Amino acid sequence: MQLRFLGGAGSVTGTKVLVERDGHRLLIDCGLFQGLKQLRLHNWSAMPVPSASIDAVLLTHAHIDHSGFLPRLVELGFKGPVYATQATIDLCQLLLPEAGQLLTAEAEFANQLGYTKHAPALPLYSEQSARLALEQFRVCEFDQLFEPAPGFSCRLAPAGHVLGAASVHLRCGEHSLLFSSDLGGQDDLVMKAPVPPEAADFVLLESTYGNQRHRSTEALTRLAKTINRTCARGGVVVVPAYAAGRAQLLLHAIRQLKNTARIPDVPVYLNSPIAAAATRLYQQHAELHRLSADACAAMLDDVNVAHTEAEAMALNHLDTPGILVATEGVANGGRVAHHLKAYAVDARHAIAFTAHQPAGTRGAAMLAGIPRVKIHGEWIDIRAEVISLPGLSGHADHQGLLDWIEALPRAPRHVYLMHGEPEAADSLRQAITERQGWPCSVPEYLELLYL
Template sequence: MKLTFLGGTGTVTGSKYLLEHDGRRLLVDAGLFQGLKQLRLRNWDEFPIAPASIDAVVLSHAHLDHSGFIPRLIEQGFRGAVHASAPTRDLCALLLPDSGRLLEEEAEYANRHGFSKHHPALPLYTEEAARAAIGRFKVHHFGEVFEPVPGLQVKLQRAGHLLGAASVRVAWEGGTALFSGDLGRSNDMLMPPPMPPEAADWLIVESTYGDRLHDGGEPLDLIADIVSRTARRGGVVVIPAFAVGRAQTLLLALHRLRQQGRIPGIPVFLNSPMAAEATGLYERHAAEHRISPAEFEAMRHAAHIVSTVEESKKLNSLRVPAVIISASGMASGGRVLHHLKAFAPDERNSLIFAGFQAAGTRGASIVAGAPTVKIHGEHIPVRAEVHQIDSFSAHADRQELLAWVGAMPSAPRQVFVTHGEPVAADSLRQAIEERHGWHCRVPEYRDTVAW
């Protein structure tokens, strides 16, 4: 068996792990690189191996840093099936076409305003290509053992984090490997905790928060304070949020706060048609999350859904207190960019980033205190009050990661720490070595190991 790390190394994006066994090739995850320009350019590079030589893909979950490269992989020659849980397939049916549409819109906007270095600017892939890719999916139940390629048996196990998210266990004659995927939290408002890991010879574990604990503050208290203070000064709260997972958690939080009378009765807008559609999928897969049907129904009505572009534009002229939840979560694209242009320059307003901000994203720059941020070729001043609330993150923190790793029934032969920025990954590596004495390694991009 040979494992090559084609992404998710030195960064929290672009997750791709290639397994090669007896002449067969299985790709675990096919994510987009995001954030820093040198990472994003990898999406355009010639793939390190011929995509036509890959027999199958298995997805841990639907977030674009794990699934968003699939349409591009298919366009480059991949002919196999994409294996995933049913909720992951359903979410990808929303996320991938939306990604293609945004890529097309960004290319068109760049061409219209002349700020691209490429003439003409082209999308990485189109909405049409993304929709076609959904036909390649094959769904599997959690706990089911299936064989995506001869000689490799795969099982998906609930990982929390997101609807349908899974850890991926791969077995072959002579060995086993367990890919954690993105692990959820023990006390997430929306999702149940990850299942304990099964024994494996080789463990590949994420490290997004490998060097830190989540803010100990109660997230509802933090949201209530920010919304109330902003409303008192007549401002607008803008919350960049991932359309799948984070948007639903925020809706639930705002519903509970309003029900408890802890925030004023100001309007809440959900400006993401995809987030609205994704919320419906949580109803379809009710057994996969932890809120009751009654509270779920109330959560769905916690905000006014903004459907049209015209409605979205009107929000930018708001001069009364309000809350706007809009994608994307790291301000890397989507409608939220227009809201940031409209509201970031006014000190009466507030910006809330509810989770991790990858290096090189606008969200990371704003959270770090940048006085301006570049949007659509313009430098926009940031005078609004800025907050980052990690306690809303759907990622396990350092303590929760170590607890999950420590629940392994037996010591793996080796641990590979991935999907984390360099300090976070190395910090988790050191902690695992010190706590368990296991051999750990932080792989680099395109590293290969053979077992």
């Protein structure tokens, strides 16, 4: 069996693991690179194997850093099935066409304003390509054994990260491989905790927060304090959020804080029709998380959703205190970029990040305290309060990751740490090596292993 890390190695985006045996190829996840330019360029570089030679793709969840390269893979000639849980497919039907729209809009915007060095800037793929890719999806259920490609059998287990998210247990000849994918925390407000891992020879573990400790209760208190402080000074709290997962958790958290009078009853705006649609999917798939269908419906009570462009643009001129949740979570593009231009320049407002901000993103720069960032070719001074709430992210922290892997029924032969920036991955590697003595390493981009 061969393993090749085509993304999500030494970084948190672009996750793709190619597993190969006896001439058959299975690609686990097909993520888009985001953040640093040298990473984003990988989206344009040639795949190390012809896309048409891949038998099947298995998607662990719908987030773009795990699914967003799929339309491009199809454009490059991939014709096989794409396996995912029903909830992941439902979310991909919202997220992938939107990704195509965003990529197209950003290229057009760059061409119009002339801030691109490429003439003309081209989108990686269009909405139409994304819709074509969706035709290749096939449903697979949690806990059921199936054969995604000849010689591979696999089983998905709930990973507690976002609706439909799965860890993958793969058997291939005499070897077994477990890929955690993104793992949720034990105390996530919406998702159930990830199920304990099944024994495997080789384990691929995510390490996004491999060097951080966080709890959702503390993050909720900090969110309440931020909202109270900002509203008291007449400001708006802008929360960049992924349409699937973080938006629902935030809407639920805000509703709970209002119900218990921990924050004032200020207006809540959601600039993402996709996030509103994803919230309805949480309602439909209530068996997959902790909340009732009614609690999911209540997330959108009194929330002003911007549907039209005019409604979205009007959100740049709010003159009373409020909370503005907008996509995307890494604040690099999408709708929230326009709001950052409007609100980051004024010290009355606050920008609260809930997701991990990958190196090279605007969010990472703002959290590092950089006083000016460039948005749509224009320098913006950051005067608003900028805070991070990692406890509201969809990821387990250092301890959560250790607890999960230490629940393995037997020692693995090797642990590979993925989906983490170098410091986070190495901190987790050190902890696993010291506590368990298991061989553990951090693979590099394009590294090829013969197992």
